[in-house]
Amino acid sequence: MLLEGLLIAAIASGIPAEGLGPDFIRTPAAVESTSQDTARLVSEFGKIKKSEVAQRLDAFFTEIGKMPGSIGCVMSYGEQKDVDNYQTMFIDHVKEKGYDVGRITFVGAGKRKEAKFQLWLVPEGAAFPEIDPTAP
Secondary structure (H helix, E strand, O other): OOOOOEEEEOOOOOOOOOOOOOOOOOOHHHHHOOOOOOOEEEEEEOOOOHHHHHHHHHHHHHHHHOOOOOEEEEEEEOOHHHHHHHHHHHHHHHHHHOOOOOOEEEEEEEOOOOOEEEEEEEOOOOOOOOOOOOOO
């Protein structure tokens, strides 16, 4: 189900990020970057439980909601089966929460042995993050 290139499916904002587990990852780039003109990595993870995916997506939606005009970019690396399963999980969560269409983009970033997903916040007018050719 992963579409090559960009698939626009939107989400609304305003979901509280309360209750995130201790393994919620924020990279140094996500913490240090305060620029409004560059994409910022909010979260990165491999295969995790559905409940953890929901927590990360809720936190991601909160970040998107803090910046009017911004969009979310989900970069998916991995075997096609894994990427498809997680994309379905992401889309199901969007539908379950009743989010609006237009604020999230899925990018099939390439086949890798291990699944990896990156949630990027892209401010209005900023360039999309580049695909990491060295991602494991």
